[in-house]
Amino acid sequence: MGNEAIALGAIKAGVRVVCGYPGTPSTEVLETVAKNNDGSIYVEWSVNEKTAMEVAAGAAYSGARTMVTMKQVGLNVASDPLMSLAYIGVKGGMVLVVADDPGPLSSQTEQDTRHFAKFSNLPVLDPSTPEEAYAMIQAAFALSEKVGLPVILRPTTRVCHACASIDVDDNREEHIPSGFEKDSRWVIFPRLSYKKHIEIEKLQTVLAETFSESPFNRVSGKGSLGIAGSGIAWAYAQDVIRDLDLDVKTFKVGTPYPFPEKLAESFLEGLEAVLVLEELDPVIEEALLEIAGKNGLKVTISGKKDGTTPYAGEYSYELVRKAIAEFTGRSDPEVPETTIPPLPARPPVLCAGCPHRASFYAVKKAMKGRKAVFTGDIGCYTLGNAKPLNMVDTCLCMGASVSVAQGIKRVEPDTRLFAFIGDSTFFHTGIPGVINAVYNQTDIVLVVLDNSTTAMTGHQPHPGTGRTMMGSVSEKIDIAGLLKSIGVKWVRKINPFDQKAAISAVKEASEVKGVSAIIFEAPCIALIKKPEAFSVDSDKCRACGLCIREIGCPSMFLIDDGKVQIEPSTCYACGLCGSICPFGAIGGMNHEN
Amino acid sequence: MKTDVLIAGVGGQGQVLASRLIGAAAILEGYAVRTGETIGMSQRGGSVVSHVRIGGESLAATVPFGQADLLIGFELCEAVRNLKRLSKKGRLIVNTQRINPVTVSLGMEQYDAGAMEETLKRAAQDAIFLDGYSLAREAGSVKAVNVVLLGTAVGAGYLPLSRESFLQAIRDILPQKLHDLNFAAFDKGYELGNRAVEDKTAQIK
Numbered sequence: 198m199g200n201e202a203i204a205l206g207a208i209k210a211g212v213r214v215v216c217g218y219p220g221t222p223s224t225e226v227l228e229t230v231a232k233n234n235d236g237s238i239y240v241e242w243s244v245n246e247k248t249a250m251e252v253a254a255g256a257a258y259s260g261a262r263t264m265v266t267m268k269q270v271g272l273n274v275a276s277d278p279l280m281s282l283a284y285i286g287v288k289g290g291m292v293l294v295v296a297d298d299p300g301p302l303s304s305q306t307e308q309d310t311r312h313f314a315k316f317s318n319l320p321v322l323d324p325s326t327p328e329e330a331y332a333m334i335q336a337a338f339a340l341s342e343k344v345g346l347p348v349i350l351r352p353t354t355r356v357c358h359a360c361a362s363i364d365v366d367d368n369r370e371e372h373i374p375s376g377f378e379k380d381s382r383w384v385i386f387p388r389l390s391y392k393k394h395i396e397i398e399k400l401q402t403v404l405a406e407t408f409s410e411s412p413f414n415r416v417s418g419k420g421s422l423g424i425a426g427s428g429i430a431w432a433y434a435q436d437v438i439r440d441l442d443l444d445v446k447t448f449k450v451g452t453p454y455p456f457p458e459k460l461a462e463s464f465l466e467g468l469e470a471v472l473v474l475e476e477l478d479p480v481i482e483e484a485l486l487e488i489a490g491k492n493g494l495k496v497t498i499s500g501k502k503d504g505t506t507p508y509a510g511e512y513s514y515e516l517v518r519k520a521i522a523e524f525t526g527r528s529d530p531e532v533p534e535t536t537i538p539p540l541p542a543r544p545p546v547l548c549a550g551c552p553h554r555a556s557f558y559a560v561k562k563a564m565k566g567r568k569a570v571f572t573g574d575i576g577c578y579t580l581g582n583a584k585p586l587n588m589v590d591t592c593l594c595m596g597a598s599v600s601v602a603q604g605i606k607r608v609e610p611d612t613r614l615f616a617f618i619g620d621s622t623f624f625h626t627g628i629p630g631v632i633n634a635v636y637n638q639t640d641i642v643l644v645v646l647d648n649s650t651t652a653m654t655g656h657q658p659h660p661g662t663g664r665t666m667m668g669s670v671s672e673k674i675d676i677a678g679l680l681k682s683i684g685v686k687w688v689r690k691i692n693p694f695d696q697k698a699a700i701s702a703v704k705e706a707s708e709v710k711g712v713s714a715i716i717f718e719a720p721c722i723a724l725i726k727k728p729e730a731f732s733v734d735s736d737k738c739r740a741c742g743l744c745i746r747e748i749g750c751p752s753m754f755l756i757d758d759g760k761v762q763i764e765p766s767t768c769y770a771c772g773l774c775g776s777i778c779p780f781g782a783i784g785g786m787n788h789e790n
Numbered sequence: 791m792k793t794d795v796l797i798a799g800v801g802g803q804g805q806v807l808a809s810r811l812i813g814a815a816a817i818l819e820g821y822a823v824r825t826g827e828t829i830g831m832s833q834r835g836g837s838v839v840s841h842v843r844i845g846g847e848s849l850a851a852t853v854p855f856g857q858a859d860l861l862i863g864f865e866l867c868e869a870v871r872n873l874k875r876l877s878k879k880g881r882l883i884v885n886t887q888r889i890n891p892v893t894v895s896l897g898m899e900q901y902d903a904g905a906m907e908e909t910l911k912r913a914a915q916d917a918i919f920l921d922g923y924s925l926a927r928e929a930g931s932v933k934a935v936n937v938v939l940l941g942t943a944v945g946a947g948y949l950p951l952s953r954e955s956f957l958q959a960i961r962d963i964l965p966q967k968l969h970d971l972n973f974a975a976f977d978k979g980y981e982l983g984n985r986a987v988e989d990k991t992a993q994i995k
Contacts, residue, residue: 221830303830359851432849514854541899545836
């Protein structure tokens with residue numbers, strides 16, 4: 198997998214400290230380092246991306262090679278240290294692996310990290326394949342140490358989650374950290390910033406020249422038509438150029454910033470028209486337009502800005518082939534027609550037995566007929582928005598459930614506000630919002646969905662789990678205790694599968710002045726041994742369908758006579774359906790069938 | 791020989807492991823291989839598809855429309871959903887198991903299994919339909935349906951890789967306590983695949 202290749206490349210490059218926060222499509226990078234750790238690398242899932250970057254920065258100040266991993270929106274959280282680090286710089290090589298998600302397949306935004314590279318004046322490498330990612334991560338460490346700046350590696354989903362055959366070199370480079378040396382260079386002050394700003398801007402020109410010689414940027418072929426590209430779009434373009442047997446000049450850009458200007462000039466020389474193929478924003482396209490303008494070249498550059506290729510969504514072989522066929526005046530080979538009948542959509546859902554379903558259902562029942570708004574957050578429980586639960590009214594970004602609820606309450610004082618947040622997200626950025634609500638005396642109900650893990654990204658430990666990535670046991674941070682200590686007076690811990698207790702607690706919490714908090718505690722089903730499934734007594738089932746309509750459990754199906762059946766291989770015997778059935782037709786192991 | 795394979799199913803059915811096993815078996819036989827997965831939110835019961843490209847020169851892991859040599863459908867509807875990637879000469883292996891999306895259970899959408907099967911039968915000359923769920927249960931666990939289907943593909947000669955390479959891949963990738971279950975599941979599928987092709991050959995004669 199591309200992410201594994203990045204991890205193995207970092208280990209080979211002698212990385213000493215690796216920090217990150219899980220997020221698709223970046224998660225497996227850090228996990229692979231941990232799996233292959235001989236004990237000489239310090240690996241942690243940090244509480245959030247900002248913390249991760251700062252921990253890594255401290256290690257890099259001390260001369261260690263460090264890597265930070267996150268998804269694109271994670272860099273928004275870490276953008277504060279990022280911007281200043283570009284001024285302060287590092288001693289040990291520091292590489293930020295920030296995975297972008299065109300599509301988006303699993304994200305809130307389709308933002309392009311190459312802009313962050315430009316914005317912060319940090320070099321960025323953009324791999325097209327797992328093999329290239331393996332080479333680039335190693336080069337990134339060397340470059341970072343050479344220029345004394347963090348370097349960004351920006352793979353995208355199709356590179357992160359693609360596997361390829363790679364020869365891995367087990368010879369690890371030895372980089373012994375020299376230790377932290379006290380120096381005024383580590384303390385950012387306006388005067389230092391001014392001086393550093395001048396230096397960084399000068400460095401951009403030097404880097405652009407260095408990158409013109411980089412093996413990651415290549416010009417080949419000849420003719421009057423040119424195709425430039427990067428990332429996975431470049432891989433598709435290479436496949437199309439081969440499949441259509443085209444003779445064109447090509448420019449593969451592996452370092453979109455600082456842009457390899459000299460090499461670009463040699464690419465543009467003699468060209469009449471250029472097609473740029475890159476996912477997300479027109480970074481290469483704009484750079485080429487700028488160079489063409491600066492040099493007064495008469496060359497047509499098409500891409501996103503003239504509507505040839507789209508800004509939004511991920512690219513495909515077909516999209517790239519169509520664009521290249523049109524650009525070169527070839528006919529686009531037809532895709533054979535396949536007529537298929539209408540198919541039901543299959544969106545992701547909360548798993549059968551997921552405790553979040555019970556938590557949402559309890560709040561829904563308790564607030565039935567009352568005016569209430571449910572703010573949601575980022576995690577598996579965002580899926581609570583789907584029918585029939587319909588329990589997520591807002592979702593913005595990590596931690597926002599808690600603060601958005603306060604704003605709505607300020608405008609709608611008569612509405613009851615419930616902020617749903619998962620345990621990992623609570624630690625990530627939820628806590629400041631709670632402090633804000635307590636201190637400003639805002640009436641909201643905080644609902645912490647504590648399933649003892651970071652579920653959506655594949656069950657990473659967090660401060661509430663008692664485990665660390667170094668394999669050690671750590672004292673759990675107690676969410677209830679933490680809430681009490683910051684002044685939340687009404688705090689209850691409840692098992693959401695005890696629906697009666699859960700519903701009555703929700704009602705009580707909604708009447709409390711100020712912040713009240715319910716912590717729904719039940720582990721993610723992936724953490725427990727699967728118990729014997731529930732089953733339906735078909736004699737008692739009256740085919741009313743209430744169980745399915747109320748909770749939409751994916752293990753429950755209607756059979757021909759309208760009665761309900763439970764798929765035994767996926768049912769976790771949570772019992773929620775049993776508590777809903779008015780006829781006592783659903784039950785567990787000792788249930789008569 | 792270049793072989794493009796597509797594995798389509800419902801998140802949680804073990805597609806990622808299946809594509810890993812094909813990849814590992816292909817590497818054991820000296821092929822270059824690329825795979826691409828759906829990882830993330832869709833893994834929670836959504837539509838997922840894995841691409842496996844054995845041999846060939848492509849840099850991208852995604853199999854283009856109309857180019858898959860083999861489509862392994864882990865679930866009926868998901869097999870149909872990905873038919874557009876199957877080549878006109880492509881082959882099909884379909885687990886006839888039906889997994890209703892929640893939208894169907896709620897009566898918001900229809901699941902027309904009859905029309906889906908018809909479409910699949912028209913789409914490929916070489917097609918094997920099997921009840922992989924029952925075979926996996928016979929082998930010891932319904933979770934092993936992924937390996938049953940790989941066994942069918944190899945037994946039918948739809949994958950250019952040997953049974954031995956797959957058994958080795960299972961040994962290399964899975965923990966030891968799961969070896970016997972998966973060997974049994976693979977062989978259940980393998981025998982069925984073998985028989986299906988023999989029957990067909992007999993019919994033609």
